[in-house]
Amino acid sequence: MxxxxxxxxxTLAPQRQGAExxxxxxxxxxxxxNSFMTRAPQPAAADGSHDFSAISGADSAAVDALRNSxxxxxxxxxxxxxxxxxxxLENNSSDFTGDKGVSDAFIDDMERVSVxxxxxxxxxxxxxxxxxNDFGNDQYPLLVALPTCKHVFDxxxxxxxxxxxxxxxxxxxxxxxxKKLEIAKNYESEExxxxxxxxx
Amino acid sequence: MSSLPKRIIKETxxxxxxxxxxxxxxxxxxxxxxxxxxxxxxSGSPYEDGxxxxxxxxxxxxxxxxxxxxxxxxxxxxxxxxxxxICLDVLKNNWSPALxxxxxxxxxxxxxxxxxxxxxxxxxxxxxxxxNEALAIATAKSWTEQFAKEGD
Ligand SMILES: [Zn+2]
Ligand SMILES: [Zn+2]
Numbered sequence: 202m203x204x205x206x207x208x209x210x211x212t213l214a215p216q217r218q219g220a221e222x223x224x225x226x227x228x229x230x231x232x233x234x235n236s237f238m239t240r241a242p243q244p245a246a247a248d249g250s251h252d253f254s255a256i257s258g259a260d261s262a263a264v265d266a267l268r269n270s271x272x273x274x275x276x277x278x279x280x281x282x283x284x285x286x287x288x289x290l291e292n293n294s295s296d297f298t299g300d301k302g303v304s305d306a307f308i309d310d311m312e313r314v315s316v317x318x319x320x321x322x323x324x325x326x327x328x329x330x331x332x333x334n335d336f337g338n339d340q341y342p343l344l345v346a347l348p349t350c351k352h353v354f355d356x357x358x359x360x361x362x363x364x365x366x367x368x369x370x371x372x373x374x375x376x377x378x379x380k381k382l383e384i385a386k387n388y389e390s391e392e393x394x395x396x397x398x399x400x401x
Numbered sequence: 402m403s404s405l406p407k408r409i410i411k412e413t414x415x416x417x418x419x420x421x422x423x424x425x426x427x428x429x430x431x432x433x434x435x436x437x438x439x440x441x442x443x444s445g446s447p448y449e450d451g452x453x454x455x456x457x458x459x460x461x462x463x464x465x466x467x468x469x470x471x472x473x474x475x476x477x478x479x480x481x482x483x484x485x486x487i488c489l490d491v492l493k494n495n496w497s498p499a500l501x502x503x504x505x506x507x508x509x510x511x512x513x514x515x516x517x518x519x520x521x522x523x524x525x526x527x528x529x530x531x532x533n534e535a536l537a538i539a540t541a542k543s544w545t546e547q548f549a550k551e552g553d
Pocket of ligand 2 (some may be wrong): 350372373
């Protein structure tokens, strides 16, 4: 699969195809990308570590702006490059944000848990490990269980974490092993954990 | 300044009302995300009887990202560099929002008791620690004596 960098290079140094329209299109596309690049904070701290405090909020806004610009260029200016980039952005936005998290769809698909059902989940804690509030104290709780380990968190707490990370805050297991698990369950619900791989 | 998340208020209250033995963390009056920290050197370590001052800052995204912590007191340790920066996995890639200020400070205290020259931040110190551990420990003790005992 083409990486973002591949597309990036193609975009910044497009093969000349002669048409004036095409040149304009690339110019406006370039300016869109350029403004995105300058708006998106560069996560480079002095010690080389990633400063996520600078990223999350601002970056998703910048990605949204880029997405909108690409959409306009793609539909109104008929830019195929913009269209391709837009698809790339939808399919693999992690390459744009530099994050290592899960997709929005993944977050939307997580199992909702009601406060009264918490007792039925043996891995559930009484408090959210992220905000440290009691689940029971929340007037309008919106709780989710992670697909693999079934640890329970407020959706509004675990959501932002999973946008940049694939691990459970409590047990550090990879939350994206879900698919394997579900497939395995369909075939062999009573199997031991060790056997899941063979169905994945 | 944006309002302080409830979690930070709760953590701060507990740090004050139920402090970790050998560790104090006091927020600044004018910036409740900035803490003056003091850690007692663990007994049996070259840092024993020393009081090490650190600064701890909770970034806006805390607890989605780790607190920023730095030693202010000079310390001779293979995982702490000249600028006081600390090489500790839970402050970097292994941060989890289920960790708290107190767990981080406990980890730092534990790091003082168990220097790890195989994962160094201060290379020269780590080299000395590996090639001549007795000398390194003596140096760490003398630095503790020199820099970590000025009471106030
Ligand atoms: Zn929460
Ligand atoms: Zn978990």
